Each structure stands twice: as C-alpha cells, then as structure tokens.
Amino acid sequence: MPLHITGAADAALIELPWDIPLSAWPEEHIAALPRGLSRHVVRFVRHGDAVLAVKETNPEIAHKEFSMLRELVRLEAPCVHPVAVVTGRTTRSGEELSAALITEHLAYSLPYRAIFSSTLRKGTLKRLVGALSVLMVRLHLLGFYWGDVSLSNALFRRDASEFSAYLVDAETGDLHAALTDGQREYDLEIAMTNITGELLDLQGSEDLDESVDPFDFSERLEKRYRELWAALTETSVHTSNIRMRVAERVRRLNDLGFDLDEIDMEETGDGTAIAIRPKVVDAGFHQRRLLRLTGVDVQENQARRLLNDMDEYWAWHHPNADEHYAAHQWLTTMFEPTIRAVPRQLRGKLEPAQVYHEVLDHRWYLAESAGHDVSMPVATASYVKNVLPGKADEHAVLGLSLAEMTAELPALSAEHGDAYEPRDPHANDNTHGWGGVPEPEASEPPQVQRSSTKIPVTHRPAVPGRDTADAGDGGATAPPTAPTVS
Amino acid sequence: MATVTYDNATRIYPGTERPAVDNLNIDIADGEFLVLVGPSGCGKSTSLRMLAGLEDIDQGAIWVGDRDVTHVQPKDRDIAMVFQSYALYPHMSVADNMGFALKIAKVDKAEIRQRVEAAAKILDLTEYLDRKPKALSGGQRQRVAMGRAIVRQPQVFLMDEPLSNLDAKLRVQTRTQIAALQRRLGTTTVYVTHDQVEALTMGDRIAVLKDGVLQQVGTPRDMYDAPANVFVAGFIGSPAMNIGTYQVHDGQAQVGRGKVKLDREAVAHLKAEDKNHVVLGFRPESLDRVAPNSEGAIPIAVDVVEELGSDAFVYGEVPNEFGEAQDLHFSAGDSQMIVRIDPRDVPKKGDTVWVTIREGEQHVFSAATGERLSSEVKTEGSPVK
Numbered sequence: 001m002p003l004h005i006t007g008a009a010d011a012a013l014i015e016l017p018w019d020i021p022l023s024a025w026p027e028e029h030i031a032a033l034p035r036g037l038s039r040h041v042v043r044f045v046r047h048g049d050a051v052l053a054v055k056e057t058n059p060e061i062a063h064k065e066f067s068m069l070r071e072l073v074r075l076e077a078p079c080v081h082p083v084a085v086v087t088g089r090t091t092r093s094g095e096e097l098s099a100a101l102i103t104e105h106l107a108y109s110l111p112y113r114a115i116f117s118s119t120l121r122k123g124t125l126k127r128l129v130g131a132l133s134v135l136m137v138r139l140h141l142l143g144f145y146w147g148d149v150s151l152s153n154a155l156f157r158r159d160a161s162e163f164s165a166y167l168v169d170a171e172t173g174d175l176h177a178a179l180t181d182g183q184r185e186y187d188l189e190i191a192m193t194n195i196t197g198e199l200l201d202l203q204g205s206e207d208l209d210e211s212v213d214p215f216d217f218s219e220r221l222e223k224r225y226r227e228l229w230a231a232l233t234e235t236s237v238h239t240s241n242i243r244m245r246v247a248e249r250v251r252r253l254n255d256l257g258f259d260l261d262e263i264d265m266e267e268t269g270d271g272t273a274i275a276i277r278p279k280v281v282d283a284g285f286h287q288r289r290l291l292r293l294t295g296v297d298v299q300e301n302q303a304r305r306l307l308n309d310m311d312e313y314w315a316w317h318h319p320n321a322d323e324h325y326a327a328h329q330w331l332t333t334m335f336e337p338t339i340r341a342v343p344r345q346l347r348g349k350l351e352p353a354q355v356y357h358e359v360l361d362h363r364w365y366l367a368e369s370a371g372h373d374v375s376m377p378v379a380t381a382s383y384v385k386n387v388l389p390g391k392a393d394e395h396a397v398l399g400l401s402l403a404e405m406t407a408e409l410p411a412l413s414a415e416h417g418d419a420y421e422p423r424d425p426h427a428n429d430n431t432h433g434w435g436g437v438p439e440p441e442a443s444e445p446p447q448v449q450r451s452s453t454k455i456p457v458t459h460r461p462a463v464p465g466r467d468t469a470d471a472g473d474g475g476a477t478a479p480p481t482a483p484t485v486s
Numbered sequence: 487m488a489t490v491t492y493d494n495a496t497r498i499y500p501g502t503e504r505p506a507v508d509n510l511n512i513d514i515a516d517g518e519f520l521v522l523v524g525p526s527g528c529g530k531s532t533s534l535r536m537l538a539g540l541e542d543i544d545q546g547a548i549w550v551g552d553r554d555v556t557h558v559q560p561k562d563r564d565i566a567m568v569f570q571s572y573a574l575y576p577h578m579s580v581a582d583n584m585g586f587a588l589k590i591a592k593v594d595k596a597e598i599r600q601r602v603e604a605a606a607k608i609l610d611l612t613e614y615l616d617r618k619p620k621a622l623s624g625g626q627r628q629r630v631a632m633g634r635a636i637v638r639q640p641q642v643f644l645m646d647e648p649l650s651n652l653d654a655k656l657r658v659q660t661r662t663q664i665a666a667l668q669r670r671l672g673t674t675t676v677y678v679t680h681d682q683v684e685a686l687t688m689g690d691r692i693a694v695l696k697d698g699v700l701q702q703v704g705t706p707r708d709m710y711d712a713p714a715n716v717f718v719a720g721f722i723g724s725p726a727m728n729i730g731t732y733q734v735h736d737g738q739a740q741v742g743r744g745k746v747k748l749d750r751e752a753v754a755h756l757k758a759e760d761k762n763h764v765v766l767g768f769r770p771e772s773l774d775r776v777a778p779n780s781e782g783a784i785p786i787a788v789d790v791v792e793e794l795g796s797d798a799f800v801y802g803e804v805p806n807e808f809g810e811a812q813d814l815h816f817s818a819g820d821s822q823m824i825v826r827i828d829p830r831d832v833p834k835k836g837d838t839v840w841v842t843i844r845e846g847e848q849h850v851f852s853a854a855t856g857e858r859l860s861s862e863v864k865t866e867g868s869p870v871k
Binding site: 057058060061145148150152171176177178180181182183185186189192193194196197198200201202203204205215218 | 575651
C-alpha cells in the first residue's frame with residue numbers, strides 16, 4: 001500500500017520522514033519529547049510555523065479519532081484540531097510502519113503537570129477540576145461520550161483567573177445524537193476514578209500539596225458537574241409570571257457563560273402550570289459578545305473580564321455613545337496599546353487576552369497600595385517590567401504529561417521534555433496608541449495584601465478637575481493619557 | 487456470580503426507525519464466557535452497552551441473576567467494564583494501583599487488602615504487590631490492569647473489543663490469557679469482537695448478530711458445523727466457506743459442468759418459493775481431489791496456490807462454459823472457490839483440478855430464505871486453524 005495522507009490541504013506534510021518509525025525521527029523535526037508513559041508513540045513536530053502532535057496507532061483508530069475530532073470541531077467543541085491521517089507507511093526496506101494521526105498543538109495550552117512548578121495546590125486543583133467539569137458538561141451536551149476523562153487527557157489554557165479545558169484524546173470516545181443518563185453517569189464515574197488515581201500518583205511522587213485529600217476532589221468534580229448539568233437542562237415548573245421566569249432562567253444561563261438557543265415551554269398535564277426547559281444551550285455567551293463587538297476572539301472568562309472593563313470604559317467615557325462605537329474606542333485606546341506594550345521577547349509568555357487580564361489585576365494592586373487610581377499605561381509598564389519577565393513561556397509547553405499511562409507499555413523509561421521556542425506571532429511592538437509609555441514610578445512592584453483578585457477598587461480618590469460622584473463602585477478611572485473623543 | 491438474560495431487549499436510537507438491537511433473547515449461564523460477534527453496525531456493542539447501562543432499553547428487559555436491571559444505573563448493576571487500557575500510575579505500588587478505586591467506593595481497608603491479595607494470587611502478582619509498576623514486565627503490567635477490574639468482584643465482566651489496539655502478535659497472546667483468566671475466575675463474561683477467529687478461540691458460546699438481529703447462538707463447534715443460515719455460514723470460518731446459489735435438477739445441483747448430488751433430506755425441504763434453487767455451502771477442507779469427469783465432481787481452474795507448509799489452498803474458479811449457465815444467476819463470487827489440498831501435490835496456475843464434496847459435509851440452505859435445510863455436518867478437529 002503506498003503512503004497515503006488524508007486530511008489538511010498541506011502538501012508539505014509529505015516531506016516529513018514517514019519512512020522512519022516516529023520514535024526514531026531525527027532531532028531537526030522534533031519540537032519536544034513527551035515525558036511519561038504512553039499507550040502510543042507521540043512526538044511534537046515542528047512544521048513551518050506550527051507545532052504538530054503526531055501519534056502512531058493502528059489505521060482504524062487513527063481514522064476513527066480523526067473523523068471524530070473533525071466532527072467535534074464542526075460542533076465547536078473545545079478540542080484539539082485534527083490535521084491528517086497517514087497510512088501506508090513503510091520503511092525504505094519495505095517494512096510496514098504504524099499509521100499516524102496528526103493534530104495541531106493548541107497554542108498556550110498546558111498539560112496539567114506544567115501548571116504547577118513544585119506542588120499542586122488546592123486552589124489550582126479546584127480550578128482545574130472546575131474547568132474539567134465544564135468541559136465534560138459541554139461535551140455531554142453535544143452528545144460526546146468521552147470514555148476516559150482524566151486530567152492527563154485534557155489540556156488547559158489560562159482563562160482570566162480560571163482555566164478552560166480542552167479535549168485531547170478522543171480515541172475512547174463516541175458521538176451520539178444525545179447521551180443517555182447511563183452514559184453520562186458512567187463517564188462521570190470514570191472521571192472520578194481517574195482523577196483520584198492521578199492525584200494519588202502525585203501524592204506518591206510528593207507533588208501534591210499536603211492539605212489536599214485526593215478523594216475530596218473526585219466528589220468535588222461530581223458535585224460541580226451535577227450542578228452545572230442541572231442548571232443547563234433542568235425543567236422548572238411555574239404557575240405565574242412566566243415571562244419573568246423565562247428571563248430569569250436565561251440570565252442564570254448567561255451568568256454561567258451559556259447561551260440559550262431554544263427553549264421548550266409546555267403546559268403541565270392539569271393545565272395549571274408551565275414547564276420551562278432549556279433545549280439548546282451553547283457555551284461562550286461572553287465570548288460571542290466580545291467577538292461581535294471587537295473581533296477579538298478569546299476564551300469565556302477572559303471575555304467576561306474584558307467586557308467588564310469595556311462596559312466600565314463605556315459608562316465612563318462615552319455614556320451616550322452606542323455599544324459598537326464604545327467597543328471600538330475601547331479596543332483602540334485600551335486593549336490594543338496594552339498588548340502592543342509587551343516587548344517582542346516577552347510575547348510567548350501569555351496569550352494577549354490573558355496579559356490584559358493580568359494587567360487589570362496588577363492595576364488593582366497598584367491602586368490599592370498607592371491609595372489612588374493608577375492609569376492603564378502606568379500599570380502596563382509596571383506589569384511588563386516587574387511581573388511578566390518572571391513568568392514561564394507558555395506559548396508552546398509540550399507534553400509533560402500528554403502521554404497516557406497505560407498497561408500495555410513497551411517501556412517505562414522517562415523521556416525528557418524539551419521546550420520549543422516558537423516564532424513570534426505578533427511582529428510589532430510599538431505603543432503608538434499611547435504615544436509612548438511612561439516609566440513606572442518604582443522599580444519594584446508594591447507589596448500588597450492579596451486577599452482576592454476579584455475585589456474591585458472601592459475608594460476612588462478624586463482626580464483633580466474631574467467629578468467622580470457618579471462613577472459608582474467597582475470602577476477604575478480612565479487613564480489620564482487616554483485620548484478623549486469629542 | 488450470576489446469569490445474564492436478555493429478554494426481548496430492544497434499542498431504537500432516537501430519530502431512527504430500524505432498531506439497533508431488535509428483540510434480543512440470550513440466556514447466559516453463570517460463569518459462561520459469551521462472545522458477541524458480527525460485522526460493524528450489527529448491534530453487538532449496543533447489546534453490550536445495554537447490559538452495562540450505557541444504552542437505554544426501549545423494549546424488553548435485561549436481568550442479572552434474578553434482578554431486573556433494565557432501569558438501574560450503571561454503577562449499581564454490579565458489572566465491570568474491563569477497559570482497553572487502564573492507566574497504571576508509576577508512583578503507586580502495584581497493590582494501590584489495583585485497589586485505589588475500591589477506596590472511592592468506601593470499601594474498608596482490610597477488605598481492600600484482602601481482595602487485592604486474592605486477585606494478585608490469581609494473577610501471579612503476589613510477590614510484586616509492594617513494588618512500583620516500573621519493576622514489572624509488559625505482561626505483568628497488563629495483569630495489574632486486569633486486577634483493577636477483578637478486585638471489584640463484579641457479577642459480570644464486560645469487554646468491548648479489548649484487543650483492538652494491540653498488534654497481531656500481542657493480540658494472540660492476550661486473547662489466550664484473557665480466556666484462561668476468565669476460566670480461573672469463573673465470572674460470567676460478555677465479550678464483543680468483530681473478529682470471528684477471536685470469537686471461536688475464546689468463547690464458551692458465540693452469538694452472531696447482523697443488522698441488530700441475533701442470527702444464532704451456540705458453541706464454536708455448533709457455529710462451524712451447523713450454521714443456521716447463509717450469513718453465519720459465510721461469517722464463521724477462515725478461510726471462508728464456499729457458498730453459491732445453484733439450480734437443482736433431480737436432486738442434483740448444477741455447479742458449473744459438475745452435477746452435485748444434494749443431501750436428500752435438504753431437497754425434501756425445498757419449497758415452491760425456492761424456485762428449484764438452493765444455496766450450497768462447503769468448506770475448503772470438505773473437498774477431495776478426484777479424477778477428471780468423475781461423478782459429482784466440480785472442475786476448478788486454478789488461479790492461485792497458497793502454500794502454508796502444513797496446508798495448501800487453491801483459489802480458483804468454476805469454468806462457466808456450460809450452456810445452461812447462461813441462465814443461472816451466479817451472484818458475484820459464486821464461481822470463486824477455495825480448496826484445501828495436500829501440500830505435497832500442488833497444481834500449477836492454469837491447471838484444472840476436479841473435486842467432490844465429501845459425504846455429509848454439504849451445508850444446504852433455502853435460496854428464498856437463506857435458512858439451513860440440511861442437518862449438521864460432522865467434522866473432526868478444531869474449527870480453528
């Protein structure tokens with residue numbers, strides 16, 4: 001059988017050394033080696049500007065997983081994108097080689113073991129488990145039965161102060177028109193077992209914070225999953241004020257980050273009440289609003305944070321303007337200059353939207369410590385100087401634990417990770433939007449009591465010449481250098 | 487330990503008309519190893535998942551022992567799905583790898599230890615219990631993974647194509663191990679595969695499904711010697727049975743130039759709707775080479791000879807120069823034949839060999855319904871090569 005590549009329209013794929021077993025691919029192609037155990041040989045491969053994950057498996061599994069991932073992408077599920085399936089591989093001497101599945105590495109995504117540096121703490125773990133439960137609910141809503149839910153089989157991206165999770169391994173999964181309760185229950189049971197196992201393993205290697213009880217977290221996952229599933233799918237019965245009830249239900253869904261596409265309203269059998277059931281819900285409520293207004297495509301919690309900032313900016317600067325105008329102004333005078341202020345060499349650290357989120361947090365600390373508001377350019381400069389350089393590069397953190405740990409492994413030898421530095425996707429670094437960025441006043445960031453990142457500035461000092469009486473709580477003042485629009 | 491009963495169990499996927507599994511009736515004995523086999527889309531996995539509680543049962547019921555589990559949640563059915571590949575955690579001891587899931591189920595410590603030790607004994611892992619998986623060989627690691635399912639001490643084990651991601655060699659090894667282990671444990675097991683050789687080698691009994699309908703349940707020997715219909719006849723056996731539709735004259739089937747005398751009992755069962763045709767099947771090893779033009783012999787033009795050392799197979803065609811053949815409706819492949827021959831006397835490509843079907847080794851089926859008309863074929867030896 002001749003070499004056969006099905007999938008992406010990318011002729012250059014044929015140039016990869018398909019006649020060599022993946023485990024022996026020359027270093028010039030390898031971006032990183034996954035560390036740990038794997039059911040299959042997995043390698044990260046440099047390919048032009050992209051990083052691809054290549055997995056060797058049998059042709060049936062490769063084709064099945066490829067078409068499943070393609071279908072999931074079409075359904076807009078949070079998952080890695082499939083690129084191609086390679087079959088008919090032979091060595092030069094004619095020996096048959098495994099088929100391969102190629103997927104695209106998700107930029108800024110992190111395997112869970114890369115999220116903590118020394119030990120996994122309770123707070124981080126809570127957020128990981130939260131993200132995983134949202135992922136499960138989203139996949140279940142689409143009719144996807146995962147079959148092997150675990151922290152290792154997902155990738156995580158920072159999403160404001162939370163994480164969002166992405167499906168990596170669809171090999172064990174199945175797509176159905178709708179899942180039965182039995183399928184959801186069983187998926188949940190597998191998830192609980194796997195997560196407990198993973199945490200016990202971390203405990204075994206002393207990588208888990210001592211205060212964490214692995215068994216608590218499987219229960220936590222279950223609880224979060226059930227709450228969210230109920231909020232999204234439960235039927236509620238009301239006897240009066242139906243309009244308001246529906247509006248309430250929609251708002252509750254929006255608060256959870258979901259959109260309601262269809263709703264079912266049905267009179268109960270005795271005709272005295274109306275049953276309301278959300279029919280089609282879709283994640284990404286805030287994400288879509290931000291995309292519509294600004295063209296900026298980010299994750300849900302990042303979008304929520306950015307929209308809050310935008311709404312505040314709108315109320316403060318352009319209270320009479322329409323939403324689109326205000327959004328455009330916010331984009332060009334706040335968001336873009338902040339992102340551009342990050343020097344080229346620091347851009348692989350965090351996603352732009354995550355940088356903006358962190359600058360907002362940083363601004364809050366600065367303001368609290370200074371006792372007065374700090375402008376966005378000053379906060380940005382301070383953040384870039386004092387905070388960002390200390391962060392790890394997360395643009396392409398590869399495969400610390402992508403590998404699945406399984407029974408039928410040929411070898412348990414640990415392979416060593418090797419970070420790959422990708423090319424800078426943003427090639428400009430001017431800050432013309434602000435006409436130059438002022439130096440922060442102090443070279444060290446002030447030390448503040450960090451109780452929570454979610455408490456807004458509550459006392460706004462009066463800015464000379466400006467009436468702040470109507471600003472309300474939770475606002476930050478406009479940067480003094482922001483251009484005013486007449 | 488428990489029996490499993492499918493009682494007219496039916497699954498109809500929402501939005502479809504044809505049931506994915508249609509009125510399935512199987513009684514599985516306590517301790518039995520039952521294999522569900524069939525081509526893809528036949529409903530075998532759906533049947534297994536109905537038992538597991540992953541698919542709803544739209545009509546009928548499923549019983550485990552004397553308990554109706556039709557509407558019971560998966561985790562309350564006392565059934566364990568054995569995974570294709572369990573994770574083995576490298577920083578946990580073998581004992582912890584096997585037992586930690588019981589701790590989630592709040593089984594007490596002493597009980598866990600006792601169950602783990604019992605499982606380890608069966609799996610020959612006792613001396614490794616306090617070691618890390620790193621110290622084990624590949625096969626031992628696989629047994630640890632099995633141990634995770636065993637310590638749960640379920641009433642029934644379910645396995646869905648557990649060997650599908652192994653290479654051919656490991657697949658053969660592992661299937662022997664699983665079958666042996668199941669016999670030692672004596673736990674009722676339902677196993678799904680699309681591979682009929684796997685089914686024949688592993689199962690106490692086999693259930694063949696097609697289009698959601700059970701075709702036949704029986705021991706590997708039953709399936710081989712007395713397939714209930716044309717589908718089972720063609721599905722079970724490797725190389726496959728020779729099957730063709732032929733016209734019948736005076737109790738003889740016209741196979742190319744040859745006239746094959748049919749089993750008398752089978753001919754007596756022919757009905758008007760068969761229109762004087764039968765489906766005749768015979769296995770490659772049921773043929774004897776005879777002199778050209780012998781009575782009842784079929785000529786076969788040799789295309790390929792496959793020599794396997796202990797055996798040799800001729801792949802050939804029945805020449806179709808016989809006048810009447812123009813009116814016969816050979817379906818595609820009807821004229822293709824496989825014959826097992828003496829490896830010390832192999833013909834060349836292009837030769838014609840003459841063969842007769844050994845007495846009592848015909849499988850005769852109704853041309854109209856595909857149902858078996860002849861009685862069981864008695865052969866010796868294992869159905870699997």
